[in-house]
Amino acid sequence: MCPIPPGTNYTYQFQVKDQIGSFMYYPTTAMHKAAGAFGGLRVNSRLLIPVPYADPEDDYTVLIGDWYTKSHTQLKKLLDSGRSMARPEGVLINGKSSKGDGKDEPLFVMKPGKTYKYRICNVGLKNSLNFRIQGHSMTLVEMEGSHTVQNTYDSFDVHLGQCFSVLVTADKDPKDYYMVASTRFTKSVLTGKGIIRYENGKGPAAPELPKAPVGWAWSLNQFRSFRWNLTASAARPNPQGSYHYGKINITRTIKLVNSASKVDGKLRYAINGISHVDPETPLKLADYYKVYDKVFKFDTMKDTPPATAADKITMVPNVVNITIKDFVEIIFENPEKSLQTWHLDGYSFFSVASEPGTWTPEKRRNYNLLDAVSRYTVQVFPKSWAAILLTFDNAGMWNVRSEQPERRYLGQQFYVGVENIARSLRNEYNMPDNALVCGIVKDMPKPAPYSM
Secondary structure (H helix, E strand, C coil): CCCCCCCCCCCCCCCCCCCCEEEEECCCCCCHHHHCCCEEEEECCCCCCCCCCCCCCCEEEEEEEEECCCCHHHHHHHHHCCCCCCCCCEEEECCECCCCCCCCCCCEEECCCCEEEEEEEECCCCCCEEEEECCECEEEEEECCEEECCCEECEEEECCCCEEEEEEECCCCCCEEEEEEEECCCCCCCEEEEEEEECCCCCCCCCCCCCCCCCHHHHHHHHHHCCECCCCECCCCCEHHHCCHHHCCCCEEEEEEEEEEEECCEEEEEECCEEECCCCCCHHHHHHCCCHHHCCCECCCCCCCCCCCCCCCEEECCEEEECCCCEEEEEEEECCCCCEEEEECCCCEEEEEEEECCCCHHHHHHCCCCCCCEECEEEECCCEEEEEEEECCCCEEEEEEECCHHHHHCCCEEEEEECCCCCECCCCCCCCCCCCCCHHHCCCCCCCCCEC
16 A cells, blocks of 8 residues: 555554454554554454363463664664664563563563463564563463464464464462563574563562573474364364365465675665565555556566576566465575564465475475464574465455565565456455555546446
8 A cells, every 4th residue: 555644644444354363563664663663463253153262361462572772764774775774772572671670560460370361472673582481381372363282382482473372370479470582593692571470479570580492493393383273263163174275286386585685785685586676656556557567567576586696686576476266385495594584464374394405396295284373474494494385365465575674675575466357346345445546546547346
């Protein structure tokens, strides 16, 4: 959509349909997320559909993230000048970090003996974070819109853009305890902490913080332990496992390799050699008004990475055309030394595998084709690959992007155009009456509405 002009408001109405779970919102314009423009979204199950655990005493949202002292405008200037954002200065939990001087107010309060639900989301800009609660274990129950097999963990690696829901029981001595979030895969570790207080409890939190795991192999193994709850119902009454994604024939394979290089002396990031540039006219508007040929070309980026040098980068709007209802396999291959996290708008997908090395078709024998979690982010470890499967059944123009704002802003993103070929309301709503228009379509008449 067009950016909301300064000093104005825009109301976006949407139906929460066929989804439950824990999500977040934030802007993808410039570096506005760095100014704190984010928050949690909870989508609860309808009362008629059973949830696979007892109602918790309360439901808490925990937003963890690294933090820069520089403003969003300063960070944008750094990126525009061709430099990196460098390292953050701290880690915050719901915008705060306890000082540990005995005067900290609690972020959350628990009644002894009761069980609470915590929705933990990494809203940061740069780093994966490990989250743990002093003296307490956590039972995973939901992840990014899916009920999971309810395994118990002492800590979670929460990568950028990811959300986990856990159950925590207040079964320890009634006093204060720290919840801790610390950076992973960094030379120097940054730590943020917050207080959980037992109601009527006495005594401060112990100063010794629980330690985080070391190395990314631990994180990979934890990812492999996550499983879809096949018998639980999500947004609909039928069990999640009634959708047998592993039995669907793949109609298209897209292999994506991320890279970093310089163009005219300035840092850029790319996918298969293409570094995305936002045009003045939003891609969806150009496509809807049928003037896309004046704004972008479909399929500049190919389904496989080029054989040319990885440092050769082309800067253009990056749009891939996918036929509606195609069942697509996407491989994210990461040859770099830093972990990558990817997000796909408009869809959930099955994250079926993640392994070190490079992907080949023979790797399909290692895919989890039974109970991989349906989710909206996937992390790719250094010098590794990850595979996802999904049906592109949602017409529109959808963004696939790095969840690291620096990489997204400097080109590591692309759009998937899933065309409403039949121009039918069964596939896509008409353009809202209050939709903002800009660029070359600003003064054009609206296209004819879709029909049934």
